[in-house]
Amino acid sequence: MTDIQLSPLWLSFKTAFIATIIVFIVGVFLARIIGRNDFPGKSIVEAVILLPLVLPPTVVGFGLLFLFGKNGPIGQLLMNWFDVQIVFSWYAVIIAAVVVSFPLMYQSAAGAFQQYDANMENAAYTMGASKWKVFWTISFRLAWPGLLAGLVLSFARALGEFGATLMLAGYIPNVTDTIPLAIYFAVESGNMELASFWVIIIVALGFSAILWLNWWSKRNMMRYTAKRSK
Amino acid sequence: MLEVEIKKQLSHFELQATFTVKNEIVVLFGPSGAGKTTILHSIAGITKADQGIIRLHDSVLFHSEQKIAVPIQRRKIGYLFQDYALFPHMTVWKNIAYGMKNETLAKQVIKELTIDHLIAQYPHQISGGEKQRVALARALATEPDLLLLDEPFSALDDKTRLRSHEELLRLHTLWQIPIIMVTHSHEEALKLGNRVLYVEHGTLHTASVPS
Incomplete structure (x- = not known):
């Protein structure tokens, strides 16, 4: 086992971390905007956001390849303006992770912002607080348990992304070889020992994430609903 | 008027x-x-x-x-909601201080409504009647018209x-x-x-x- 290259672990973490930050900020923002406003086509927008959740990752990968490929609309734009090629690069790994984990964050955030009584925000407004103050001191704080759940789920999903990554980023050692890809190619080349190593790592990570999440949300649920101490 | x-x-x-x-x-x-x-x-x-x-x-x-x-x-305008809408993650004092104009006046209101002993408690730790008085104090502390x-x-x-x-x-x-x-x-x-x-x-x- 001494000759195992640890680069997939580092790469997976780095990718999942960055993807989660992007997904968290955009997800919270969108969930808030879409949740509080009614506009024509709202359900279609929400369906598009949630689509990667039900599509096979290969289909998501195909779509991304179409958009970011050499001749794709976004791919061409990035190439012409910034001389950046997305396909087969680390950026592709991040993009794939963002797209597949985004629906999980969005759903958690949308639910989290409906969990508490909207009158808390109204009360804060009547007390003269600005929208920004109300968001940070009331909405975000009260939605935090749900937002954190979405954060952990998105991170786990980004860490485990395989199909779309393979389609868009390919398997390039030290550049795009995340743990799931490393497992697949280890098995394909008959290196079961290496595959098992990564399988154990990723199962342990996923298991601890869910275990921690359950423990945390239970503890958090108790916090403001505990019986009166008097 | x-x-x-x-x-x-x-x-x-x-x-x-x-x-x-x-x-x-x-x-x-x-x-x-x-x-x-x-x-x-x-x-x-x-x-x-x-x-x-x-x-x-x-x-x-x-x-x-x-x-x-x-x-x-x-x-x-001060508004007292039916379910009081106290902020569950803030103490009674933080709830009242959230929109207060003047600390001295807020403290006076707290005294008037006899909730001084509750200011360090959280909303889930106090009774319904106490919650109602806290919500009223919170509304009055903003000095509404x-x-x-x-x-x-x-x-x-x-x-x-x-x-x-x-x-x-x-x-x-x-x-x-x-x-x-x-x-x-x-x-x-x-x-x-x-x-x-x-x-x-x-x-x-x-x-x-x-x-």
Whole structure:
């Protein structure tokens, strides 16, 4: 086992971390905007956001390849303006992770912002607080348990992304070889020992994430609903 | 003085409310779904009326023709929600301090409402009656020009309710601001209101009550 290259672990973490930050900020923002406003086509927008959740990752990968490929609309734009090629690069790994984990964050955030009584925000407004103050001191704080759940789920999903990554980023050692890809190619080349190593790592990570999440949300649920101490 | 003249289309009927409130307690009384809370929401700015004018003292809060709609934050209206809407993640003191204008006055209100011993507690640690007084203190600490009370006593037991009635009357004498209170209770309407407006299917009927 001494000759195992640890680069997939580092790469997976780095990718999942960055993807989660992007997904968290955009997800919270969108969930808030879409949740509080009614506009024509709202359900279609929400369906598009949630689509990667039900599509096979290969289909998501195909779509991304179409958009970011050499001749794709976004791919061409990035190439012409910034001389950046997305396909087969680390950026592709991040993009794939963002797209597949985004629906999980969005759903958690949308639910989290409906969990508490909207009158808390109204009360804060009547007390003269600005929208920004109300968001940070009331909405975000009260939605935090749900937002954190979405954060952990998105991170786990980004860490485990395989199909779309393979389609868009390919398997390039030290550049795009995340743990799931490393497992697949280890098995394909008959290196079961290496595959098992990564399988154990990723199962342990996923298991601890869910275990921690359950423990945390239970503890958090108790916090403001505990019986009166008097 | 508050002057209200608004219309708003609700799902089953049109709400029409025209009334004025001086430095008195006006009770909006009537069955559920009659539009009482919508009237309070329109005055506070939580919802927007379709048409009309709302004026508090000398400032126009809402004027549909002139397209004026002062945002909630700048209306200077205290609102006591039915379920109090205390912030569960803040202590009683943090709740009251959230929108207070002046710390000395906030502390005075806390003393007046005898909740000084609760300031370090969280809302889930105090009783219903205490929550109601905290919510009232929180609204008063913003030094409002008008106080709106949405069924403030409905969640209280009989003894606490009677005590709260006395407290409200006492506070009103002290503060001398217009108060609008929504209630289902006939007895409460007669006891606390200088005037009672009966709301049914979005229409207001004046009912005189001997003071």
